[in-house]
Amino acid sequence: MSGHVFSQQINELKEKLIKLKQTPVIEPIVQLSADAPSVPVLSWLGSQVIYPKIYWHGRDKIEEVAAIGSCKDFFFEDQIDDDSLAELYQNQRGKSHGQDIRYYGGLAFDRSVECWGEFGRARFVLPRIEIRRNGNTIRILLNLNFDNTCPQQECEDALAALMQIQRATPLSPPKKLALMGRSDLPNYPRWQELVEQVTQQQFNKTTPKVVLSRQTQLEVDDIIDPWTLLACWQGRNPNSFQFGFQFSKNKAFISCSPERLYLRRQQELYTEALAGTTIRGLNQEEDQCLAQQLLDDTKNSHENQLVRQHIVESLASLSQYVGAEEVPKIFKLNHIQHLHRDIRAQLKMGVSDFDLLKALHPTPAVGGLPRFSALNFIRQREGYARGWYAGACGYLNHYESEFSVAIRSALIEPRRINLFAGAGIVAGSDPQAEWQELENKLATIMSILIDF
């Protein structure tokens, strides 16, 4: 069990800290590391007592990350434009040559409106402590920030954080929750109105797609542990991104999202058009039949095509080459299946992550087309603040950055779960069918909560 407290690694990091104290500071940001045997990462995170708590598991990667605390926290409660963010990050990145330095965080769906208190319109954190699991090994990383701080104090703070690491205890087992109430915002009558407005010919001519969404608040009779819930969710959709951000005890945002905003490896960019939805069949034959119908369906193909087209166009000026799959494939999840097209680009030299975020976020998979008009519609009529739902969550690193689109997500509060689901409304969308599509998108998380 001693491996679960990382006592040996903590001692190793302490010694490295002492050495560091005796040497002159070379760079403002320093990262120390120690290798350890594997532990269950979500359980470890659930056992920790320092905030923020962050979890990240990429879609097609084995690497799994848990992070606690922060030594640099970029928090934007008020409006911040892309260029200022880009400049801040550029400046920050120059403070270390460490290859493994990552800033984890997110951008709200719409940064022109207020957003969920401590989450802010954008927030990025250089964690104090990270554990990164790759197969059977774990690396513990300790980050130090000597920028504008007294070096002695910074080392003391880092040491104090190390001493607060808790033993990984198993997650509290899922409990059955009784549903005390449910409210949908917008409700069905309002939804119907909104879908009719978007599909109305005159509007649709200039704004061919608006992704409308709904917040479903569930009042429950007990406290919900976000990490237990995320662990259950990840078991159902292992081919999705899984992540969570908790900046304080009473609010956690978790997501099990199939959608990649982008993965950038040096100048190589991987992105996608994920839009168009149907349910899963009860058996293989029916499932295949539903998949074929989805591929053949005009409304769903149009939903996907608009996303693909827009992404390719947005990347054109940033890239030496952009290519997208001509024919969509099927992406299967636990309860639903989507149309999916891979998009790849070779970026021009000097294109930064914030150039990419600015160009891509929000894509017409969650916003609409044209972006400005669709966002305006959403802002004025949807009737609730999306916050980080459909935002961009992930991490920034010099060599490799990755962001997921935070759909299939939930904001967990004491005795309340806020679930979010949206659907791309295009010409030919039927209010009732699109409402059903929202239900289908919530089916997995609902089945987990009801099983609780």
Ligand SMILES: C=C(O[C@@H]1C=C(C(=O)O)C=C[C@H]1O)C(=O)O
């Ligand atoms: C907006 C969401 O999903 C988006 C809408 C889809 C659709 O309408 O077919 C499919 C995938 C996503 O692009 C969501 O799940 O909340």
Ligand SMILES: [Mg+2]
């Ligand atoms: Mg749809």
